[in-house]
Amino acid sequence: MNGSSVATLGHQIARTSARVWRSDLVSDFLHAPVAVLSFAIVLLYVLAAAFPSVFAPHSVTDLASLDFSDAFRPPAWIAGGDIRFVFGADDQGRDILSAIIYGLRISLFVSFAAVAISLLIGVVFGLLAGFFGGWIDALIMRAADVQLTFPAMLVAVLIDGVVRAAFGERVHDQFAVWILIMAIALSGWVQYARTVRGLTLVESGRDYVQAARLSGRPTSFVLFRHILPNVATPVFVVATIQLAVAIILEATLSFVGLGIPPTQPSLGTLIRVGNGYLLSGEWWLAIFPGLALVILVLAVNLLGDWLRDALNPRLK
Amino acid sequence: MISYLLQRLGQSLLVLFIVVIMAFLLFRFLGDPIVSILGANSTGMQRDELRRQMGLDAPLIVQFFEYLWQTMRGDFGLSYRLGQPVARVLLERAPATIELATSGLLLALIIGIPAGIYTAIRGRSIASQLTLGVSLIGISMPSFFMGMLLIWIFSINLGWLPSFGRGETVQLGWWSTGFATRSGLAALVMPALTISVFQIAMIMRLVRAEMLQVMRMEYIRFAKARGLSSRSVYIHHALRNTLVPVITITGLQFGSVIAFAAITESVFQWPGLGLLFLQSVAAADVPMLAAYLVLIAVVFVTINLLVDLSYYAIDPRIKTMAEQKGPAA
Numbered sequence: 001m002n003g004s005s006v007a008t009l010g011h012q013i014a015r016t017s018a019r020v021w022r023s024d025l026v027s028d029f030l031h032a033p034v035a036v037l038s039f040a041i042v043l044l045y046v047l048a049a050a051f052p053s054v055f056a057p058h059s060v061t062d063l064a065s066l067d068f069s070d071a072f073r074p075p076a077w078i079a080g081g082d083i084r085f086v087f088g089a090d091d092q093g094r095d096i097l098s099a100i101i102y103g104l105r106i107s108l109f110v111s112f113a114a115v116a117i118s119l120l121i122g123v124v125f126g127l128l129a130g131f132f133g134g135w136i137d138a139l140i141m142r143a144a145d146v147q148l149t150f151p152a153m154l155v156a157v158l159i160d161g162v163v164r165a166a167f168g169e170r171v172h173d174q175f176a177v178w179i180l181i182m183a184i185a186l187s188g189w190v191q192y193a194r195t196v197r198g199l200t201l202v203e204s205g206r207d208y209v210q211a212a213r214l215s216g217r218p219t220s221f222v223l224f225r226h227i228l229p230n231v232a233t234p235v236f237v238v239a240t241i242q243l244a245v246a247i248i249l250e251a252t253l254s255f256v257g258l259g260i261p262p263t264q265p266s267l268g269t270l271i272r273v274g275n276g277y278l279l280s281g282e283w284w285l286a287i288f289p290g291l292a293l294v295i296l297v298l299a300v301n302l303l304g305d306w307l308r309d310a311l312n313p314r315l316k
Numbered sequence: 317m318i319s320y321l322l323q324r325l326g327q328s329l330l331v332l333f334i335v336v337i338m339a340f341l342l343f344r345f346l347g348d349p350i351v352s353i354l355g356a357n358s359t360g361m362q363r364d365e366l367r368r369q370m371g372l373d374a375p376l377i378v379q380f381f382e383y384l385w386q387t388m389r390g391d392f393g394l395s396y397r398l399g400q401p402v403a404r405v406l407l408e409r410a411p412a413t414i415e416l417a418t419s420g421l422l423l424a425l426i427i428g429i430p431a432g433i434y435t436a437i438r439g440r441s442i443a444s445q446l447t448l449g450v451s452l453i454g455i456s457m458p459s460f461f462m463g464m465l466l467i468w469i470f471s472i473n474l475g476w477l478p479s480f481g482r483g484e485t486v487q488l489g490w491w492s493t494g495f496a497t498r499s500g501l502a503a504l505v506m507p508a509l510t511i512s513v514f515q516i517a518m519i520m521r522l523v524r525a526e527m528l529q530v531m532r533m534e535y536i537r538f539a540k541a542r543g544l545s546s547r548s549v550y551i552h553h554a555l556r557n558t559l560v561p562v563i564t565i566t567g568l569q570f571g572s573v574i575a576f577a578a579i580t581e582s583v584f585q586w587p588g589l590g591l592l593f594l595q596s597v598a599a600a601d602v603p604m605l606a607a608y609l610v611l612i613a614v615v616f617v618t619i620n621l622l623v624d625l626s627y628y629a630i631d632p633r634i635k636t637m638a639e640q641k642g643p644a645a
Contacts (some may be wrong), residue, residue, distance in 0.1 A: 033375045146331050150612065151575035157444035161605050162342065169600075255460045256582045256594050271461065278468055289467070290461040298456040 028310050035306040041299040049105040056098035057084070075284050088284035091277065096284060099270055106266040107293075110177060111246040114184035119239055121185065122192025127223050127231075129193065130200025141197065144190045155187035156249055160258045172216050173261050180259050185250050188242050195238055199231040233311050240304035244297050251293055267293045324624055328617045335613040339606040340383045343393070344376075392607035397599045402607045406589065413581070413588035414480055417573045419504055419510030425566065428516045432523025436531070437550060447520070454517035459576050463510040463583035470506060480502050480585040498525045507584045511576055516571060522565060526558035567623040602621045 029035055048055040073089040125144075129137040147155060160183050164172045172179060181197040203209060204227065212222045253259035254268025255275075262269055267289050274286025374382075386392070392402035431451075435444040471479035483499030485492040494500030531554055537593065539549045579592030585591065589608070596604035 022489050074634075142330070145327075150616065151572045153575040153578070154612065157578070157594070157597055158605070158609065161600065164597065165342075165600035165602050165605070244456070251458055252579055255458075256579060258594070258597060271464070275464060276463070278472060281472075283468060283472075284465060290464065294453070294457055294461065297458070298453060301452065301456050306526055 025310060027092055029306075032306055032310075034305040035310075038299040038302040041295065042303060045104060045296050045299075046108065048101050049108045052098075052101045052105050056095075056101040057086075058095040058098040060094050060098050060102045074282075075288075081306065084305070087288045088282075090274070090285050091282075096288050098266065099265065101291050103265050103267045103289065104292065104296075106177070106260060106264060107247060107250055107268065110181050110184070110250045110260070110266065111243060113181045114188070114246045114250070115239055115243050117181065117185035118188040118242070119192055119235065122189035123196050123228070123235060125189065125192040126196025127200050127227065130197040131204055131219075131223055131227065133201075140193065144193055147187075147190050152184075152187035152245065152249065156183040156253060157258060159183040159186055160253065163221070176259065176261055177264075180250060183253070183314045184246050187249070188245065191238050191242060192235060195234050196231050199234060200227055203230050204228050237304065237308045237311060240300065240307055244304060247293070247297055247300065267290060321625070323443045328621045331617055332613055336384060336387060336610060337380070339387070339609045340380050342602060342609070343380065343383065343606040347529050360486065362411050380406060380632045392610075393603040395596075395601055395604045396595065397601040402603050403468070405592065405604070406607060406611060407490065408492075409587060409592050411493065412586060413574070413577055413590060414579070415494060416507055416511065416586060416588060417570065417577050419508040419516065420577075421566070421573055423508055423512040424515035424519055427512070428519030429523055429562070431516070432520040432539060433550065433555065435520065436527035437546075439528075447584060448524075448560055454513045457513060457515060459510055460579050460583050463506065463580055466506045466510060467583070477506055479506075481617060482587060503584075507580050507586050510580045510583070511573060514576065515566075515573065518569065519562065519566060523558060523562055526561055528555045530557050564623050564626070567619055567626075570619055574612065574615070585593035 029039075053059065055157050073085050075086065075088040078088075085095050085097075087100070089095055090099065127142045129140040150158075160179060163179050163183075209222060209226055212226050213219075217226075250259060250266060251268030252270065255272045257272065259267045260266040262273055265273065270289040271286050271293070272286075274282075274289060277283075277285045390403050392406075394400065395405060397401050398405060405463055435447050438444050449589040467479045470477045478499070481503055481505035482494045483501070484497040485494050485500055494504055536549060536553055539553050540546070574590070577588065578593055580586065581588045581591040582594050589611075592604070593608050595601075596608065
């Protein structure tokens with residue numbers, strides 16, 4: 001890429017962001033306190049996950065820093081607590097807050113990756129089905145129907161089980177993160193495909209698409225440069241809602257022992273491990289990671305709800 | 317009408333057929349039954365011999381129809397993990413899940429519908445704002461964490477309810493019920509509540525949205541103008557017209573209730589189909605997975621079909637839509 005095209009690109013980005021900043025969406029956003037709060041929470045979570053060493057008071061990867069005399073230290077405000085361990089410590093003296101932050105990193109990575117992959121699959125299939133129609137449409141949408149017969153949870157569990165049976169336990173644990181991502185991604189593509197297909201069907205009939213096709217533009221150009229931008233907004237809303245679904249799915253699968261192994265704990269794995277200590281009274285091992293999870297999902301859901309209403313022209 | 321019925325029935329059978337093909341492929345290619353029967357030390361000749369005896373050397377298509385025939389008779393082979401016929405294990409576990417799912421769904425309807433009506437009618441009151449807020453938490457709360465919180469509060473700290481199992485069950489023929497004993501009912505409370513939380517929130521929001529829409533209609537204003545009591549308007553005019561979509565979606569939700577049941581059963585060690593499924597996945601018990609796949613498909617396809625048909629019967633507008641293009645979503 002040479003200098004002038006970089007300058008053009010920079011100029012374009014600046015122009016686009018200026019347009020976004022002046023748009024109704026931003027002013028709507030700034031006037032919705034719930035949306036601002038939810039966004040702040042999600043942003044905080046994402047930053048913490050991206051830079052865990054900055055946010056976490058202790059390192060959980062460095063085993064030498066753990067002290068067994070801190071094991072099962074209760075939260076700071078309970079007798080026996082220590083201000084160094086605000087939310088207490090686990091069975092090996094690991095700080096719970098730090099474990100949550102490092103676990104969040106894995107949970108969010110899995111969820112974002114799963115959403116990105118299922119968005120890609122769903123959008124491409126939806127575009128193809130809506131644009132070409134005929135047997136391509138029939139094939140894709142029947143596959144979607146079959147999959148929609150089963151809830152995403154069962155589909156993800158089933159994919160996990162198939163991989164386990166096909167490649168054995170060892171391989172499964174080695175690639176646990178990627179298997180989990182694919183399981184969640186493949187369980188969610190239908191939502192995008194259905195949305196995009198319907199919109200593409202409408203857009204394909206519009207004059208601008210006809211004009212582009214008649215002027216001899218290649219089909220892929222018409223699909224991705226003309227139609228895609230016009231179906232992108234609802235896809236964005238679906239993706240936000242699906243992110244909450246993916247976070248819950250990851251945590252749930254890890255909780256029942258089908259997701260991330262304890263060597264690299266995600267939020268769900270932390271709750272699973274902590275669940276074993278509920279009965280003996282060390283409740284903070286499970287309850288705090290769980291609360292962190294609920295707050296995150298709640299914020300994402302609130303943001304998704306707001307986005308859906310804000311982008312819906314009929315509600316204006 | 318007839319052609320629509322046949323079309324829907326054909327679609328359902330097609331879905332089932334595809335699922336059976338998938339189950340067959342799983343069954344045939346993932347678990348090698350020959351090795352699992354003879355052990356890893358068997359010779360090639362022994363394996364070929366058994367393969368011939370079991371008909372596994374036949375063309376794939378012949379094997380598939382054999383599998384289809386067995387499936388239709390309810391013969392799913394032996395579970396790798398338990399060494400028992402899959403069908404018998406499924407039958408043993410089914411009552412626990414059915415009782416749990418039904419109780420959860422009933423609870424969801426009993427709480428969700430009145431809450432939805434209330435929040436629609438008294439939208440500005442503090443109580444309904446609070447209810448809406450709580451419902452959002454209900455949607456955002458993963459069911460396993462909900463179950464865990466309940467166990468922590470009511471079993472560990474208060475000691476009111478048992479934290480796992482089904483309690484004492486009574487055998488009625490092949491059906492084992494937990495409804496007949498005190499301990500069975502006590503054991504049901506928390507799992508049923510866990511399953512229903514998401515459904516309560518969903519039904520409530522649905523009823524509210526439908527009520528708000530219906531109450532803007534001309535005939536509601538007219539009924540009010542006629543001087544009918546608001547109670548009569550809300551119940552007889554508005555609610556009635558909201559119930560059709562509510563019942564439809566609730567029916568469709570039965571599927572997700574069963575999916576969430578797997579998680580809830582795992583939290584409460586409830587001896588049902590869902591727990592069995594998760595254990596089978598963890599043990600890569602392929603015959604069990606294949607059978608579960610087929611079983612769930614039959615349940616879901618049947619429910620979807622019934623819901624679609626009832627919709628068609630109740631709402632005459634669907635008829636014209638169905639004739640124009642495909643079934644109503």
